[in-house]
Amino acid sequence: MTMLIAHLGPPGTYTEQAALAFVSWVHQQTRQEAILCPLPSIAQTLRAVAQGKADLAVVPVENSIEGSVSITLDMLWQQDKLQIQQALVIPITHALLSRAPTKERIQTVYSHPQALAQCQGWLEQFLPDVQLISTNSTTEALGQLEHDWSVGAISSLRASQLYNLPILASPINDHLNNSTRFWVLGQGVSTRCSDTSSLSRSHTTLAFSVPANVPGALVKPLEVFAQRGINLSRIESRPSKRSLGEYIFFIDLEGDTNSSLVQSALAELTAYTQIIKIFGSHKVLPFISQNIHHSTGSMIARTGT
Amino acid sequence: MTMLIAHLGPPGTYTEQAALAFVSWVHQQTRQEAILCPLPSIAQTLRAVAQGKADLAVVPVENSIEGSVSITLDMLWQQDKLQIQQALVIPITHALLSRAPTKERIQTVYSHPQALAQCQGWLEQFLPDVQLISTNSTTEALGQLEHDWSVGAISSLRASQLYNLPILASPINDHLNNSTRFWVLGQGVSTRCSDTSSLSRSHTTLAFSVPANVPGALVKPLEVFAQRGINLSRIESRPSKRSLGEYIFFIDLEGDTNSSLVQSALAELTAYTQIIKIFGSHKVLPFISQNIHHSTGSMIARTGT
Numbered sequence: 063m064t065m066l067i068a069h070l071g072p073p074g075t076y077t078e079q080a081a082l083a084f085v086s087w088v089h090q091q092t093r094q095e096a097i098l099c100p101l102p103s104i105a106q107t108l109r110a111v112a113q114g115k116a117d118l119a120v121v122p123v124e125n126s127i128e129g130s131v132s133i134t135l136d137m138l139w140q141q142d143k144l145q146i147q148q149a150l151v152i153p154i155t156h157a158l159l160s161r162a163p164t165k166e167r168i169q170t171v172y173s174h175p176q177a178l179a180q181c182q183g184w185l186e187q188f189l190p191d192v193q194l195i196s197t198n199s200t201t202e203a204l205g206q207l208e209h210d211w212s213v214g215a216i217s218s219l220r221a222s223q224l225y226n227l228p229i230l231a232s233p234i235n236d237h238l239n240n241s242t243r244f245w246v247l248g249q250g251v252s253t254r255c256s257d258t259s260s261l262s263r264s265h266t267t268l269a270f271s272v273p274a275n276v277p278g279a280l281v282k283p284l285e286v287f288a289q290r291g292i293n294l295s296r297i298e299s300r301p302s303k304r305s306l307g308e309y310i311f312f313i314d315l316e317g318d319t320n321s322s323l324v325q326s327a328l329a330e331l332t333a334y335t336q337i338i339k340i341f342g343s344h345k346v347l348p349f350i351s352q353n354i355h356h357s358t359g360s361m362i363a364r365t366g367t
Numbered sequence: 368m369t370m371l372i373a374h375l376g377p378p379g380t381y382t383e384q385a386a387l388a389f390v391s392w393v394h395q396q397t398r399q400e401a402i403l404c405p406l407p408s409i410a411q412t413l414r415a416v417a418q419g420k421a422d423l424a425v426v427p428v429e430n431s432i433e434g435s436v437s438i439t440l441d442m443l444w445q446q447d448k449l450q451i452q453q454a455l456v457i458p459i460t461h462a463l464l465s466r467a468p469t470k471e472r473i474q475t476v477y478s479h480p481q482a483l484a485q486c487q488g489w490l491e492q493f494l495p496d497v498q499l500i501s502t503n504s505t506t507e508a509l510g511q512l513e514h515d516w517s518v519g520a521i522s523s524l525r526a527s528q529l530y531n532l533p534i535l536a537s538p539i540n541d542h543l544n545n546s547t548r549f550w551v552l553g554q555g556v557s558t559r560c561s562d563t564s565s566l567s568r569s570h571t572t573l574a575f576s577v578p579a580n581v582p583g584a585l586v587k588p589l590e591v592f593a594q595r596g597i598n599l600s601r602i603e604s605r606p607s608k609r610s611l612g613e614y615i616f617f618i619d620l621e622g623d624t625n626s627s628l629v630q631s632a633l634a635e636l637t638a639y640t641q642i643i644k645i646f647g648s649h650k651v652l653p654f655i656s657q658n659i660h661h662s663t664g665s666m667i668a669r670t671g672t
Contacts, residue, residue, distance in 0.1 A: 175501065237608055280599050
């Protein structure tokens with residue numbers, strides 16, 4: 063059966079690159095085919111899967127420079143049905159695309175807020191007087207270039223090829239070691255691939271709230287893992303949106319929900335948390351950059367953008 | 368001696384409200400006078416204090432809906448000289464300001480990205496087709512209203528009064544219980560006010576990095592506090608900006624660096640961390656909204672904006 067995979071579009075976004083890499087890997091393993099479905103926002107991408115309109119969603123989780131993608135964590139907490147099937151990491155190279163003859167002619171730069179933030183040093187140095195305008199995705203920014211040559215957009219090299227747009231400068235990200243972690247989410251637990259020998263160790267992602275204004279409320283849940291020697295590779299707090307100082311904690315731990323050690327920790331955790339949500343165990347797909355160019359072949363179809 | 372206090376400007380920002388509330392409180396306690404110095408960015412505000420050009424900086428740290436202000440945490444980590452003198456919490460009420468006769472005539476809305484995010488539900492419901500444009504501050508957005516009546520800006524009620532701009536809708540924040548925590552930062556430890564009976568218990572803020580790729584690297588530092596029964600009221604991770612999965616952890620703990628319990632924890636913590644930075648102990652100033660209106664009186668001067 064062909065998979066329908068929702069992602070932040072239009073085509074050319076870094077999320078589409080992640081979706082293509084995932085589809086290519088699945089195709090190698092199982093010959094399964096996929097249709098990519100670009101949507102205008104991360105929220106709509108996740109809703110499409112929660113409502114059963116798409117099989118999977120590919121969404122950015124965190125960038126090595128700018129940190130967490132808040133909307134992904136907030137939506138995951140709100141939606142009760144989504145499980146992480148897979149993680150993958152994509153290197154990020156931002157380019158300045160424009161029809162201007164030189165970058166000095168640019169007066170306005172459009173891009174996604176994360177891309178603008180990741181290039182803020184370069185922009186301050188080379189284009190200190192331009193107006194910066196946020197768009198819903200890096201690709202959406204490209205729509206501004208067609209009719210106005212004083213406009214630039216920060217987007218991917220792939221988008222430059224896809225839409226035949228000149229590159230005025232690349233890379234323009236302030237840190238060359240820039241990468242973004244993506245999650246592939248679906249309803250229920252993944253059973254797609256049995257050959258996972260090339261993948262990393264399992265990580266399990268969960269989130270919980272703790273009772274408000276109780277001393278030690280956060281210490282107890284963390285001790286549950288510490289006492290068992292379970293390493294936490296990430297702790298991220300998000301506001302509960304009810305009151306300042308009330309948080310939801312997102313945790314990535316090293317281990318699988320299949321293991322009895324993790325199971326016993328999760329069982330004990332319920333005693334110290336108010337709401338707890340387990341988003342599943344997953345492994346990290348190794349990124350092979352050639353995947354992207356080969357993967358636009360026969361196993362990919364694409365819905366209207 | 369008159370204090371010079373840097374904050375994100377121009378006048379009318381929520382950060383200016385926080386600065387005014389702080390100045391009013393200090394004036395009540397010590398009769399000390401202050402000059403407010405509005406600057407165009409949070410980064411410049413903190414640099415002004417680190418370079419000795421201002422005595423104190425008032426900066427936003429976290430909002431109850433959108434979470435941490437990344438640039439504040441990242442700058443605090445980079446600057447070695449800054450200590451937190453005081454915390455204060457300001458309730459946030461966003462208004463839509465415009466010279467348009469009705470909100471339906473608005474085609475573009477300008478504001479700071481945090482304000483746009485805190486009103487995203489309202490904007491989707493009432494102005495689904497407008498273009499959203501980011502500005503450096505909520506007050507900076509108001510500059511767009513003068514000549515173009517199809518433009519709106521999300522800003523504070525105080526800004527509406529200050530610049531005599533019509534309010535088309537208020538409150539427009541998606542969560543009415545919206546507040547922002549600010550820090551007052553300076554070089555060295557605060558000795559300004561001895562009467563702190565009206566203030567909360569002390570909190571201490573610190574940040575540390577842990578060795579990369581070492582299992583248990585994060586568990587150990589947290590156990591240092593758990594074993595002593597020191598409650599952590601906040602854990603926030605920020606990317607190290609070196610490699611994905613390497614973090615700097617910001618922690619707020621309940622306790623004062625004057626206490627021997629906290630001192631012993633901090634001493635032991637050095638064994639499990641790579642770099643550790645202590646940003647000082649501070650208390651939360653209670654917010655009295657009337658302060659804002661009274662505080663624009665004689666003890667405040669203001670530098671050019």
